[in-house]
């Protein structure tokens with residue numbers, strides 16, 4: 269039987285606890301002047317750039333975190349996961365969502381059986397079926413092609429596909445809530461004759477999903493007759509009068525919240541992005557911890573939550589297409605880490621897991637950012653995209669609408685890190701009674717993730733004012749660099765590096 273030790277009893281944990289006092293004496297304003305530190309805190313992989321120089325951490329912090337990872341046998345746990353061992357000990361199951369996006373020739377075993385061929389059988393079946401629906405050769409009970417899709421599911425079976433949906437040319441709606449209003453909103457304006465209903469449930473026992481599935485089955489059969497179900501409904505299992513050929517298998521070695529790469533996500537969406545997920549899986553499995561983006565993000569979360577004591581994290585994509593990304597991460601992270609005991613059932617004497625929330629920038633800037641700038645400290649994850657899916661250049665303008673969005677992406681992390689002092693305000697002749705209101709303490713951590721593009725492969729008041737003025741500086745820089753080729757100047761090392769990458773890559 270595994271010994272019931274807790275990670276907080278290990279030396280690296282105690283060392284990090286003591287190190288918190290060193291970090292409390294630092295300010296990001298000073299840490300950001302250390303170019304060597306900033307450079308070491310930038311990691312690139314597959315066109316993606318992670319900049320975590322605005323975390324309240326030094327290189328010594330990172331070394332201590334790597335030692336913590338070693339003490340937790342992280343490498344060994346990663347290998348055991350990829351090796352199909354039953355690391356889900358409470359359910360005695362493998363945890364193999366990585367097999368869902370493994371290349372066709374990969375070998376990943378669960379209980380001695382290579383599961384990759386089964387995964388590809390289902391993917392091929394989905395491709396075949398979705399091509400028939402898209403081309404119009406799959407017709408409904410009255411001979412009409414199916415142009416709209418309602419996906420029924422809840423939890424990961426809703427949030428995952430919703431976060432990545434891309435429904436070119438047809439309506440794709442999601443029915444999750446058992447509230448009848450959700451049914452009414454979903455069917456309004458749709459014709460059962462031309463609608464495909466996809467029942468997305470791993471277990472096919474989830475009460476909300478089952479009731480919604482029965483409700484839409486009734487909607488179809490009362491309009492078209494019971495036999496129409498086989499033509500208008502597909503699922504992961506052969507139930508409900510669903511044609512067995514249109515039942516796409518699912519396996520118990522995939523957790524519901526990691527199901528986006530299974531039939532759950534791929535069925536209502538497309539076969540794309542499996543490649544991108546596979547690429548980051550390989551990186552996670554093989555890259556050393558100091559260059560391993562998922563490991564770094566995990567360690568920084570542990571640092572912020574369990575050592576610095578920050579209870580929340582804001583997920584801030586500067587991309588409207590990622591508007592459902594924060595709810596997706598909420599489930600993945602809070603359902604996974606929302607635990608009060610260790611894997612051995614021992615109560616945790618420290619906080620694990622964080623409260624995740626978020627909204628695309630710049631919308632969030634005019635809502636809850638005020639609290640993040642001048643109220644409580646909430647570590648932020650900024651996500652920016654170099655190339656817009658929909659570039660808009662207004663007549664005669666060099667700085668595109670996307671540049672405007674990205675000016676904010678570059679400005680906010682520095683506004684949080686540096687803040688604004690009373691001395692700076694005095695120099696700006698700000699009236700004395702307003703100084704406390706316009707002072708920003710700064711020293712508020714964030715990280716920035718810059719992605720090359722958003723495709724299937726890759727995926728307030730006073731408080732607002734400081735970010736706005738910094739965004740103006742970025743916007744000017746983008747303009748002069750684009751029109752006169754002027755070098756990026758007047759920013760710290762990290763922002764300069766990010767801006768250069770953005771300018772170079774977006775003008776390709």
Ligand code: F6P
Pocket residue numbers: 422423424425468469470471472473474477523524525603
């Ligand atoms: O209750 C939580 C949960 O099991 C999630 O993990 C899952 O995503 C959701 O319910 C839906 O489950 P199913 O796909 O089996 O309907």
